[in-house]
Amino acid sequence: xxxxxxxxxxxxxxxxxxxxxxxxxxxxxxxxxxxxxxxxxxxxxxxxxxxxxxxxxxxxxxxxxxxxxxxxxxxxxxxxxxxxxxxxxxxxxxxxxxxxxxxxxxxxxxxxxxxxxxxxxxxxxxxxxxxxxxxxxxxxxxxxxxxxxxxxxxxxxxxxxxxxxxxxxxxxxxxxxxxxxxxxxxxxxxxxxxxxxxxxxxxxxxxxxxxxxxxxxxxxxxxxxxxxxxxxxxxxxxxxxxxxxxxxxxxxxxxxxxxxxxxxxxxxxxxxxxxxxxxxxxxxxxxxxxxxxxxxxxxx
Amino acid sequence: xxxxxxxxxxxxxxxxxxxxxxxxxxxxxxxxxxxxxxxxxxxxxxxxxxxxxxxxxxxxxxxxxxxxxxxxxxxxxxxxxxxxxxxxxxxxxxxxxxxxxxxxxxxxxxxxxxxxxxxxxxxxxxxxxxxxxxxxxxxxxxxxxxxxxxxxxxxxxxxxxxxxxxxxxxxxxxxxxxxxxxxxxxxxxxxxxxxxxxxxxxxxxxxxxxxxxxxxxxxxxxxxxxxxxxxxxxxxxxxxxxxxxxxxxxxxxxxxxxxxxxxxxxxxxxxxxxxxxxxxxxxxxxxxxxxxxxxxxxxxxxxxxxxxxxxxxxxxx
Numbered sequence: 001x002x003x004x005x006x007x008x009x010x011x012x013x014x015x016x017x018x019x020x021x022x023x024x025x026x027x028x029x030x031x032x033x034x035x036x037x038x039x040x041x042x043x044x045x046x047x048x049x050x051x052x053x054x055x056x057x058x059x060x061x062x063x064x065x066x067x068x069x070x071x072x073x074x075x076x077x078x079x080x081x082x083x084x085x086x087x088x089x090x091x092x093x094x095x096x097x098x099x100x101x102x103x104x105x106x107x108x109x110x111x112x113x114x115x116x117x118x119x120x121x122x123x124x125x126x127x128x129x130x131x132x133x134x135x136x137x138x139x140x141x142x143x144x145x146x147x148x149x150x151x152x153x154x155x156x157x158x159x160x161x162x163x164x165x166x167x168x169x170x171x172x173x174x175x176x177x178x179x180x181x182x183x184x185x186x187x188x189x190x191x192x193x194x195x196x197x198x199x200x201x202x203x204x205x206x207x208x209x210x211x212x213x214x215x216x217x218x219x220x221x222x223x224x225x226x227x228x229x230x231x232x233x234x235x236x237x238x239x240x241x242x243x244x245x246x247x248x249x250x251x252x253x254x255x256x257x258x259x260x261x262x263x264x265x266x267x268x269x270x271x272x273x274x275x276x277x278x279x280x281x282x283x284x285x286x287x288x289x290x291x292x293x294x295x296x297x298x299x300x
Numbered sequence: 301x302x303x304x305x306x307x308x309x310x311x312x313x314x315x316x317x318x319x320x321x322x323x324x325x326x327x328x329x330x331x332x333x334x335x336x337x338x339x340x341x342x343x344x345x346x347x348x349x350x351x352x353x354x355x356x357x358x359x360x361x362x363x364x365x366x367x368x369x370x371x372x373x374x375x376x377x378x379x380x381x382x383x384x385x386x387x388x389x390x391x392x393x394x395x396x397x398x399x400x401x402x403x404x405x406x407x408x409x410x411x412x413x414x415x416x417x418x419x420x421x422x423x424x425x426x427x428x429x430x431x432x433x434x435x436x437x438x439x440x441x442x443x444x445x446x447x448x449x450x451x452x453x454x455x456x457x458x459x460x461x462x463x464x465x466x467x468x469x470x471x472x473x474x475x476x477x478x479x480x481x482x483x484x485x486x487x488x489x490x491x492x493x494x495x496x497x498x499x500x501x502x503x504x505x506x507x508x509x510x511x512x513x514x515x516x517x518x519x520x521x522x523x524x525x526x527x528x529x530x531x532x533x534x535x536x537x538x539x540x541x542x543x544x545x546x547x548x549x550x551x552x553x554x555x556x557x558x559x560x561x562x563x564x565x566x567x568x569x570x571x572x573x574x575x576x577x578x579x580x581x582x583x584x585x586x587x588x589x590x591x592x593x594x595x596x597x598x599x600x601x602x603x604x605x606x607x608x609x610x611x612x613x614x615x616x617x
Contacts, residue, residue, distance in 0.1 A: 031433075134318040137593045139555035142573065149577040149585055150326040231446055235559050238448050239574050254449060259563070262456050269456065273449035281444035288440065 025293055032289020038282035046093040055083035057090040057248045066265045076267035079257065084268065088275045090248040095279060098243075099229035102164045106171025106229075107222045113172065114179030115210050118187050119202070129180075132173035140170040144232055148241050163242050167229045175221045182217045186210055216294045223290055227283035234276045250276045305605065312597045319593045320375055320586070324368055327582050333360055334384040334580045358384055371586065380587035385579050390587035393572060400470050400484075401561070401568035405553045407488035412495035413546060419496070420503025420542075421535065427508065435500065442497025447556045451490035451563035458486070468565045487564045491556035495549050502545045507538040540611055547603035551596040 026033040045052050054074075061081035069076045075084040117128040135143065144166040151162035186192065187210070195205045236242030237251030245252065253272035261268050335354045339346040355361045359370070374381050380390035423435035458464055466483045473480040510516065511534055519529045557570035569588070576584035608614045 130314070130318065133315055134322060137315065137319055137596050138589070139552040139592070141555040141558050142589070142592060145558070145573065145577045146323060146326060146585065146589060149580060150329055152330050152332050152580075227444065231444070234446055235448065238446075238559060239562060241574070241578060251446075254452065259452065259455075262452075262459050266456055269449070269452050273446065273452065276449065277441070277445045280446075281440060284440050284444050 025289075029289035029293055032286055032293070035282040035285040035289070038278060039286060042092050042279055042282070043096065045089045046096040049090045049093050053083075053086035053089040055086040057082060057087040058246050059083075066261065066268075068265075069267055075271040076265065078253070078265070078268050079261065084253070084271055087248040087253060088250065088271060091250045091253065091272070091275065092279070094243055094247060094249040095230050095233060095276075098160070098163055098167065098233045099226055102167035102233075103171055103222060103225040103229045105164065106168035107175045107218060107225055109168075110172040110175030110221075111179045111211070111214065111218050112206075114176040115183045115206050115214060117176065118180045118183035119206055119210060128176070132176050135170070135173040136177075138170070140228065140232060141235055143170045144236060145239075145241065148236065153244075160243060163233065163236065166236065167232050170232075171225045171228070175218075175225070178217050178221055179214050182214045183210055186213050220287060220291045220294065223283055223287035227280045227287065230276065230283065231280050301605070301608070305601070308601050308604070312601075315597065316590070316593060320372065320590060323586050323589050324371055327580075327585060328364060332580060334358070334582065335360065337578075337580050338385065360384075375590070380590065381583045383576075383581055383584045385576070385581045385584070390584055393584060394569065394588065394591060397568045397572050399472065400566060401554070401557055401570065403473065403480075404484050404488050404491065404557060404560075404566070404568065405550065407484060408492035408495055408553060408556075409546070409550055411488055411492040412499055412549075415492075416496045416499035416503060416542075417539075420500040421507060421530070423500070423504045424507035424511070424538075425530065435504070439497040439500050442493045442495075442500075445493065446559070447490050447494055448559040448563050450493055451487060451560050454486050454490060455563070466564060470567065487557075487560045487566060490560045490563070491553060494556060495553065498549055499542055499545055503538060503542050506541040507534060510534050510538045513537075536610075540607065543606055543610065544603055547599050547606075548596075551599040554592060 059082060061077070064073070064077050064081040066079060067073055067077040067081075073083050073085065075088065077083055078087075113128055113132075117125045138146070147166035147169050148162060151165060153160070153162055192205065192209060195209050200209075233242055233249070234251030234254075237249045238255045240255055243249035243252050250272045254269060258268050333355070335351055335358065339351060339354065352361070359367065362370075371381070382389050383393055386393065419435050419439070423432045426432050455465060458466070466486055467479070471479040471483065516529060516534055519533050520526070524533070554570060554573075557568060558573055559570070560566075561568045561570040562574065572584070573588050575581075576588065
């Protein structure tokens with residue numbers, strides 16, 4: 001992550017047309033393209049869960065408890081006879097909704113604070129950075145847990161708001177740092193001086209002139225934190241402090257009494273964990289490839 | 301060096317005060333506290349009077365500003381207060397569990413660093429080959445596989461191959477080293493994998509950067525053996541940025557311990573933290589957060605001072 005702190009945003013020259021960009025990306029970053037396919041299929045599973053999943057994820061069937069993987073139940077069933085494969089598909093929706101909103105919130109607030117910090121400088125910069133220092137003194141999951149402890153449970157329209165805020169807050173200072181560094185190089189550009197000389201307002205300069213030029217680090221951070229957010233949501237749910245039963249969530253499927261079935265039903269542990277790992281892996285790899293692609297300093 | 305250290309220590313005070321203020325007020329923004337969890341948690345019906353008297357006993361009925369004053373006075377006199385749940389001193393609750401967590405953390409560090417140096421170095425030296433790709437996939441795997449699931453896989457493997465699970469009760473290393481190590485090596489591996497991945501990636505990228513430096517070309521041009529170029533000229537310089545990562549990740553290992561201790565049923569700091577969060581035990585949460593922040597700042601300082609030891613160009617006035 002330190003590698004991109006000083007990256008000036010530069011668009012690849014060979015890719016002026018949108019189709020050229022995609023072909024270019026596939027050629028240069030085959031692993032990145034592959035991980036995008038995984039992300040895409042996860043998204044489809046999340047959006048169209050009702051059509052994709054073979055069973056109702058909440059349907060309890062005591063006649064089919066702890067069944068091993070078979071043609072009827074691809075990933076087996078759990079202690080309540082619920083189909084694990086269907087729960088994983090619905091779990092993709094939970095994971096995506098929470099991680100997308102939280103990393104969008106966290107990255108955007110972080111980016112705005114970072115640009116403002118770089119643009120205004122002086123005491124505003126000092127105060128914002130000192131505040132970020134405070135937030136950075138916590139490991140990600142510890143800060144998230146403190147937020148969970150603070151907000152208790154807050155559910156709005158069936159979405160755990162407390163969880164989204166808990167995942168978003170640790171992202172803010174980390175994005176703020178990187179975007180501030182990128183924005184500092186932009187602030188001294190002639191066009192920012194020109195905009196200021198033309199008498200534009202501060203907010204117009206920040207949003208219309210500077211923000212578009214830190215899109216590259218923003219996008220890289222956004223995808224990287226998608227991975228972190230999925231992992232964090234899964235960890236919190238695993239600890240019993242995130243998504244609550246009976247909502248299907250990957251971390252939740254591994255928590256509680258799942259550990260009692262190490263021997264009898266290893267599929268109960270194997271498949272949800274694989275889903276988390278694959279999703280996080282795909283976002284990490286995609287973020288990595290995006291960085292290599294957008295940041296020419298890393299090209300061979 | 302001494303003056304620099306003192307200066308840095310003074311500079312940490314505002315940050316620590318900031319942490320204390322932030323956590324104190326965050327926890328009290330939304331109503332609900334330990335009394336409700338304790339008395340009404342299991343759906344029990346307890347009259348409001350009982351709740352009120354319990355609040356009064358714990359000092360939760362006082363105005364916020366008084367509570368804050370008490371808390372800050374306690375911090376200034378290094379008194380973290382008593383847990384609202386067990387009503388034992390916070391420092392006692394922490395110190396009971398510190399040994400176990402610290403040992404897992406140290407073992408994880410050893411495991412991670414010993415594995416990360418060869419992994420990162422070979423990846424950098426064989427850049428673009430299949431070896432590099434394999435290392436890249438293994439390290440991204442370390443960042444992606446949740447440590448709690450990795451821990452569960454380890455447990456399943458132990459059960460399947462040896463029909464054995466690590467014991468739950470903690471044996472200190474000076475009582476029975478073998479029992480202690482066979483118990484703690486598994487959680488250390490579970491948290492160490494991610495740690496190792498982070499360090500290996502750092503070593504790879506910083507070694508690649510160093511290998512482009514002029515002094516490496518000079519060393520090669522004057523006919524120094526490639527082995528010596530790598531080990532003495534390149535690796536020594538490339539390890540500097542790695543030290544930072546090793547230090548910060550060590551301070552942040554508690555993050556991995558929070559979930560891993562749950563999997564292995566270990567009674568350590570991480571488990572205590574999760575417990576205090578689910579019980580809304582404010583004093584214990586505050587105490588642990590302060591401890592972690594102090595630890596993090598201390599490790600950061602040590603890392604910066606180590607820089608001066610390893611890099612003769614850096615001198616602190």
